[in-house]
Amino acid sequence: MDAQQIRQFNHNLLKWFYQKGRHLPWRETNNPYYIWISEVMLQQTQVNTVIPYFNQFISRFPTPDVLADAPEQEVLKCWEGLGYYSRARNLQSGVREVVEKYNGQLPDNKEELLSIHGIGPYTAAALLSMAFSQPEPAIDGNLMRVLSRVFLIDDDISKQKTRKKFEQLASELIAETDPSAFNQSLMDLGAMICRPKKTDCEQCPVNEFCLAYDEGAQLEYPVKSGKSKPRTLNYAVLLITDKQGRYLIEQRPEKGLLAGMWQFPMVALDEYEDQHQRASYIQTRYGANVIPVSEPFSYTHRFSHLIWNLSLLEGWQLDQIGLRERQKWVPFTELNNYPFPVAHQKVIEWIKKNRQNHT
Ligand code: SF4
Structure with a gap:
């Protein structure tokens, strides 16, 4: 895509997102601590399940200081039913680190974020883009599925070097737009329209740019070989x-x-x-x-x-x-x-x- 097409792609995507994107409580804020909690809860858990837990959690532990000081049992109690309880423990130990080292303020750079317990590349990118408006693409399955279809990328998405390729491509796209909305719109597009086994291409805001749609080959992408079943x-x-x-x-x-x-x-x-x-x-x-x-x-x-x-x-x-x-x-x-x-x-x-x- 040339610069003009990238601008149009982003324009279509964001216009759709503002009209049709999901309204989620952690999108109403740019508080990095809240965004961090939502990202941890969303690992392995569906959005709809997370919403009441998120609301309850931030009202019980409204600041990093409160969470850092809370007894672990109380944190686990608040997490009860959400599963994967190590997430809660890791979150609390990461938050304690932020309180001790950064005075309770999450840092706004990738290197320091990645050094915090429990923050990996995806969460760091989500924080940088959503809380600090930095052009950092959050590479996950949704983003790779959508972009592999739009650009017909047939590299195996289970390989690390393929992630790098998506990172580079997404960085070129995100540079031209609002980074927070860009990441969230691809998330929503992947969840609502460009789904793994069923696409709704007629309703897709970027269908005019999508090579897989043009070829009728949407479901052939992304490619994930290795041990997975054909x-x-x-x-x-x-x-x-x-x-x-x-x-x-x-x-x-x-x-x-x-x-x-x-x-x-x-x-x-x-x-x-x-x-x-x-x-x-x-x-x-x-x-x-x-x-x-x-x-x-x-x-x-x-x-x-x-x-x-x-x-x-x-x-x-x-x-x-x-x-x-x-x-x-x-x-x-x-x-x-x-x-x-x-x-x-x-x-x-x-x-x-x-x-x-x-x-
Ligand atoms: S046109 Fe279809 S395959 Fe292409 S990005 Fe949109 S929903 Fe996905």
Whole structure:
């Protein structure tokens, strides 16, 4: 993205956040101590569960001094039911450190924050951005999921060096905007719209910038390999022909899975509530109505981190839609001139066998 696009991206994101973002008690303040408590509570626990605990905790321990002096049993009592009780102990010992070393005021620089017991890179970034308005991106699963989809980043997010890459990218984006709102808006976008297994791209404020949306590949990102189980994605592969019997094919993006290869259009089935919604998307995007092929064809293709379940649908283009960038109409005899991944070569084989008139 160039500087102008970054500005527009941030503008869309923040406008959405101010209108639709979640109202949470720790967002009503820039008190670093309160923000710290909320961040600790939010580790491993859902937002809605945290809210009453947070309110109760800050009213019982309104300042670092009060928490530092409180008996541990009382702190644990206030944490009761929230689970992961070591968080409460670590918080109290960190707060005691702040009282002793910093006179009860959390420092406003990364180095000192990271030296405090229980404060890791994420909490430090959240504090710097939300309490001190410093352009420090808070890298978590939400941020990596959203940005990996927007920019088609296929590096394994479980690797440390990938975090660095996101950090660099997010630093470029955050530099142009309100750091606190930037971090919180990506958090909310990841929780409300760009969710792990279901995206609501039509409602997404940054969909015009999102390469995964453009490619219909949202659920393929982020990539998390290693020991995790491969994810299964269900796709319809569309065999769309025009009046001259040519096939519509698309080139995958220059980055990411099967970069630059060609394929028949694919539509992620899990993205749509029902067949109706899916049909309307296909109609709008490809100008075609599609139905399952009369000789049913479904198959599976495995990658190291993904499993594609594919089923073939066919249709004819009814409405003349302009070709998008990276799309082409190609006669069957010329399909061979384009590099297709194995999962789509199977479709070419299927055409050869079942639609002999095109050979
Ligand atoms: S357009 Fe869709 S995939 Fe892209 S960021 Fe928005 S919700 Fe996520």
